[in-house]
Amino acid sequence: MNQFNGKPQQITFDITDRCQMQCVTCSKWKTAASDVINREMTAEEWKEALTKLRNWLGEGFWFCFSGGEPFLRPDIFELAEYAHSLGIKIASMTNAFGIQNLYEKIADSKIESLNISLNAINNPLIHDESRGRTGSYDKVIDAIRELQKIKKEKNSSLGINIATIMFPENIEEIIPLVEFVTRNKINGIMFQLLDDKESFHGYNVQKGCQTSLYKMPQELRVKYKNMAKRAIEVIDRLIEMKRAGHSIYNSYEQLEAMKIFFNNPDDILNNIICDVGSTNFAIDPYGDVRLCFNMEPVGNIKETLPEEIWLNEKSENCRKMTKKCKMYCRMLNCNFKHNFANFNKSFMRKCINKITRILKR
Numbered sequence: 001m002n003q004f005n006g007k008p009q010q011i012t013f014d015i016t017d018r019c020q021m022q023c024v025t026c027s028k029w030k031t032a033a034s035d036v037i038n039r040e041m042t043a044e045e046w047k048e049a050l051t052k053l054r055n056w057l058g059e060g061f062w063f064c065f066s067g068g069e070p071f072l073r074p075d076i077f078e079l080a081e082y083a084h085s086l087g088i089k090i091a092s093m094t095n096a097f098g099i100q101n102l103y104e105k106i107a108d109s110k111i112e113s114l115n116i117s118l119n120a121i122n123n124p125l126i127h128d129e130s131r132g133r134t135g136s137y138d139k140v141i142d143a144i145r146e147l148q149k150i151k152k153e154k155n156s157s158l159g160i161n162i163a164t165i166m167f168p169e170n171i172e173e174i175i176p177l178v179e180f181v182t183r184n185k186i187n188g189i190m191f192q193l194l195d196d197k198e199s200f201h202g203y204n205v206q207k208g209c210q211t212s213l214y215k216m217p218q219e220l221r222v223k224y225k226n227m228a229k230r231a232i233e234v235i236d237r238l239i240e241m242k243r244a245g246h247s248i249y250n251s252y253e254q255l256e257a258m259k260i261f262f263n264n265p266d267d268i269l270n271n272i273i274c275d276v277g278s279t280n281f282a283i284d285p286y287g288d289v290r291l292c293f294n295m296e297p298v299g300n301i302k303e304t305l306p307e308e309i310w311l312n313e314k315s316e317n318c319r320k321m322t323k324k325c326k327m328y329c330r331m332l333n334c335n336f337k338h339n340f341a342n343f344n345k346s347f348m349r350k351c352i353n354k355i356t357r358i359l360k361r
Contacts, residue, residue, distance in 0.1 A: 008281035008291075008310065009061055010334060011053060015076065016040055016068040016285050017202040020097050022132025025165050025194060028068055029132070031202035039204070040285040041302070043075040047082050049283060049301045054086040056307045065092040065111075068202075068285070071099050077109050084110035091115065093163065096143035097136055103143070106158065107150045113159040114147070115190070116140060120173040121180045130170065148184065159187040161249070166234075167194035168227040174234050178246050188247035191238070192333055193258060196220055199294055199329045203284040208296035211325040216265065228262040235259050254336040261331055274330040277319035281306065291318045293334075294327060 017031040041049070053061075063083065070076055071094055080090050091113040099106065106114065117140070120126035124137035144160065151158055162181055166174060174191070181189045196217060198209065239255050242248040250258075261268050277291045284290065288297035289309050295318055299309030309315060329335075 006278050007057055007061075009279045010281070011057075011061055011063045012066050012280070012282040012334075013046065013049070013064070013079075014066050014068065014203070014282060014284045015046065015070050015073050015079070017204055018072050019067060019069045019095070020072070020133065021069070021095050021136065023197075024130055024132065025167070025197055026200035027197050028200055028202045031068070031204055036202075036204050036285065040073075041283075041287050043078055045287065045302060046079050049287075049306075050079070050083050050086060050088065052301065052306050053281075054088060056305070059087055061088075063088050063090055065090065067093065069095050069098070071102060077105060080110040089113075093117070094143075095131065095136070096140045097131075097133060099143060100139065103146045103150055107147060107154055107156045111158065113161060113187075115161045115163045116143060117164075118144075118162050118177065119164055119167075120170050121177050122173060126170050126173060130165070130167070144184070144186065148186070161187050162189040163192065164189060165192050165194055166231065168223050171227055171230050171234055175237055175241070178238065178241055178248060182246050186247075188249045190249040190333060191258075193261065193331050194220070194223065195329050195332065196327075199327070203286065203288065207288075208290075209294045209327065211292075211294055211321060211327050214326040216328060221265065224262060224265055231262045232259050235262075250333070251336060254331075254333070257331065257336075261328075265328055268328065268331060269326060272330050272335075274322040274325055274335055276335055277315075277322045280334055281310065291315060292322060292325075294329060295321060 017028050017036055018033045019026075019029045019031070022029045065076060065079070070092055073079075076092070080092075083090050090111050092111050093115045094117070096116050117131070118127060119130045120137070127137040127140070128134050147158070147160055150156065151160070162177065164170075164174070164177055178189055180186075235255050235258050238248055238250075239252060242252065242255070257268065257272060260271075280291050282290045282293060283301050284297075287300045287302040289299045289301055289306070290297055296314075298314035298318055299312060301309070
């Protein structure tokens with residue numbers, strides 16, 4: 001008998017796998033729109049899923065529209081309106097590449113928090129190359145400036161945040177990005193480590209990974225090794241800036257865990273607890289539910305009540321599998337969203353001397 005008594009705290013609707021970008025950090029863009037657009041859940045099906053979740057969870061859970069690029073769904077505003085009517089607070093991600101005609105609509109919508117991807121501020125080429133689209137940087141900066149202007153004009157409460165992936169080419173952009181956020185009175189910035197691009201795959205192509213057999217690609221391992229010393233120095237500076245009042249959303253605990261990771265990525269496999277099986281509930285564009293983005297579906301929201309999916313045998317097996325998982329995505333923000341103490345503190349203390357030695361090299 002399943003004895004798990006908790007409920008998810010983080011709900012994600014991946015409303016589309018479609019995306020205009022060709023990011024080196026993701027493979028969702030390989031999804032052909034013609035292959036999936038007629039298979040995606042309809043607005044009414046998403047509304048029904050929202051109703052089911054609200055009836056089960058009540059209030060207080062974190063909710064986000066994601067993708068792909070969620071604003072490729074014109075009905076995202078209709079869905080946001082409906083979610084708001086249920087008392088759900090709404091966040092959304094965007095690459096900002098195709099929202100130029102939507103600024104007013106976004107500011108007037110029920111979306112409360114908009115997370116915009118930006119990987120560089122001083123060197124536009126770094127951002128464009130990481131996103132795989134020339135002109136992406138200019139569109140992001142335009143979106144930030146225009147949305148900030150419209151917010152002020154309308155006295156809108158829309159929160160604008162920056163989401164940045166940390167990788168070798170942009171390591172010198174990290175501190176300037178925080179300064180840009182502070183200088184322009186943007187709500188905040190969150191950092192995420194570069195991960196295997198197969199961790200962000202289109203669900204129509206890849207249902208799940210063999211997480212217990214996973215091995216980090218050698219190319220990625222070399223990237224981490226080559227940026228380790230500078231990355232640890234930068235993260236130490238981020239910790240100082242956060243203490244000084246800069247709006248960095250990553251917790252101190254996660255930042256410290258990032259330093260351990262750069263010291264030796266393998267150290268985190270046994271010492272960073274993956275908590276997604278206990279906190280996350282993600283629905284893909286076709287209705288399949290996952291507790292972990294990389295694992296197989298545990299049910300389908302169109303066929304089964306969410307509370308039944310949450311407690312079924314597949315979900316229980318997923319929670320057990322997270323304990324054996326060999327993937328490094330446990331460093332992602334979703335694993336630290338609600339449990340900032342999910343790593344072995346005594347182990348962290350043992351790593352301090354190792355990290356100090358790296359900085360002295």
